[in-house]
Amino acid sequence: MQIIISNSSKEPIYEQITKQIKSSILTGELHEGTALPSMRNLAKDLKISVITTKRAYEELERSGFIYSIVGKGSFVAEQNLEVMREKKLKVIEEELSTVITNSKEIGLSLDELQQLTRILYEE
Structure with missing residues (x-):
């Protein structure tokens, strides 16, 4: 399992960790019963605070993705x-409802929205 942290992201580091682990679980990269790195080891590898990894793991546990x-x-x-x-x-x-509302507010047609979606989806 590889976790990549972006210090330039507006998203807090614990959320970046949480999202990446959730994604790994949902895509099947991490299987049921697989051990995660210890909070200390993950913090050391990512060069971040143990408090940050603890918060990410607590969030994952609350969401039912992991157990300790x-x-x-x-x-x-x-x-x-x-x-x-x-x-x-x-x-x-x-989220799509919000996108559609914003699109209508600026006069973006359905065809233009679909084209934009297609471009972003294929990236």
Whole structure:
């Protein structure tokens, strides 16, 4: 598992870690029961604070992506991929609604919006 941190991103580092681990789980790169690096090792590898990795792991645990066992570490939790897909679809629908509203406000046609979407999707 490789995590890339961008110091120039407006997104907090713990969120960058959380998103990348979630993505690895959802794409199947990380399987159920796979051990994650310890918070200290991850912090050391990324040259960040242990507090930051702790916050990311706590967020992942709260979301049900991982579980922790005291003295043993953190592991990928069993995932119901269909439920996860539905949650992601809901988020996409909400974000697309915002995009459509913004597009209408500036007079962007449906064809122009589809063309823009196609370009961005294929990148």
